[in-house]
Amino acid sequence: MRPTLVLLQSQCLLCVFVGVCVPSAVVGSLPHSLPWRVSCPVRCMCQIKPWFSPDSVYHEAPTVDCNDLLLTKLPLPIPLDTHTLRLQSNLLSELDTGVLHRLPNLTDLDLSQNRFSRVQSIPQSSSLPSLLSLHLEENHLSHLPEASFSSLPALQELFLSHNILHSIAPGAFTGLDSLLRLHINNNRLTTVDPQWFRSLPHLEVLMLGGNPVEALPEQGFVALRSLQSLVLGGMGLRGLAEKALEGLDGLESLSFYDNLLTKVPTLALRRVPGLKFLDLNKNRIKLIETGDFRDMIHLKELGLNNMEELVSIEKAALENLPELTN
Structure with missing residues (x-):
């Protein structure tokens, strides 16, 4: 579950601290999905679906949905034009990065509710130049080392909530100069280090809530x-x-x-x-x-x-x- 609702405002369908503000009239006029006739991985669904960028720009996104399939490795073949790859609620603990590197348009990658325990198991290559959103909620991450995501310079949204993070290196977010949203709520952090945010x-x-922090540092x-x-x-x-x-x-x-x-x-x-x-x-x-x-x-x-x-x-x-x- 992704806790996103914080505020509602009348001019938006959902206008929240942590999400995108999308006018209800716009949402009501969008198609739920369109056919995408490609060679799709077995048991997955391939469709063109509405997608909004972090700055609320609408896209018709070629989407491969492989959620809830108990996968232990990436399914094949993933179409080369894939924009959104959904792998939520599987059994993944490692990724074949070679497969992802062949997806130049990959913009949104959802790896939430899997079994990743190290960020080193997740793509560490500049061959994902289009990636804007990375979902890693509800995994088993306990530590973020230095420059954990430096190979994803275009990233604008990073979701790390509901892991077991108890430590983050001072320069863990180095290289994320474009990041707009960071969710590290509901982990096991006991302190807030000002050095995390310098990059x-x-x-x-x-989003920092749900961590057992009793006092915040000055500045x-x-x-x-x-x-x-x-x-x-x-x-x-x-x-x-x-x-x-x-x-x-x-x-x-x-x-x-x-x-x-x-x-x-x-x-x-x-x-x-x-x-x-x-x-x-x-x-x-x-x-x-x-x-x-x-x-x-x-x-x-x-x-x-x-x-x-x-x-x-x-x-x-x-x-x-x-x-x-x-």
Whole structure:
């Protein structure tokens, strides 16, 4: 399962922290699939299907769907024009990279819910120049070594959630200069290393929630000048240092859902001047004090639900929030 839903907005069918915003009128007019008459691997399905790039550009994508087939190796023959290759829910632990290198148009590769334990088992060659999206959710990855994905310079989306990652080398993401979305939520990381993000100048979405991190370092995200959405839900955070969000001048969406915060991290939030969506739902905050959200002039949505220990909201706690609608 890929946890993607964070926010809904009226102008989109789904507009979320971690996905693509696609107008419902556009989706309704697209064909579900079209015939693709090629020599297709046995038991797989070959069709032309709608596909949206990370920047919401529509493509008619030649798609090979080999999900849920208990495969232990790549099926053959994979058509040379394949754009999207789906290998979810199989038994793969190694890949024949020679097969993938013969797919110059491969843009989206889904290897989620398999048995990969090392990223070295996954393509490590510049022969995949078109790859934009790589799905590795729900595998058995425990460590990311240096330059784990440096051979995929065009990559824009990397999904590593629901593995067993307990360590990431400082330069693990070196070479991913084009990356826009990074999902490393629901792993076993206990710290956040600021060096992870130095090679990600264009990152817009970072999913870190579901890791047992009790404290964030000061200036831990300072390299992420382009970040728009940060999800830190379910981490066990008890507080936030004043400079924990330093440098996130373009941040618009921030989620602290289901943490252990006992008060609003006001000083840290003041470092995020452009914040529009703030989720503090399901924390242990007892008192919303005067000035906690003062002068957050761009804030549109504020979540304070499921606060079982909340006893009081002071009268002026929400003063000067001219854009607040929800």
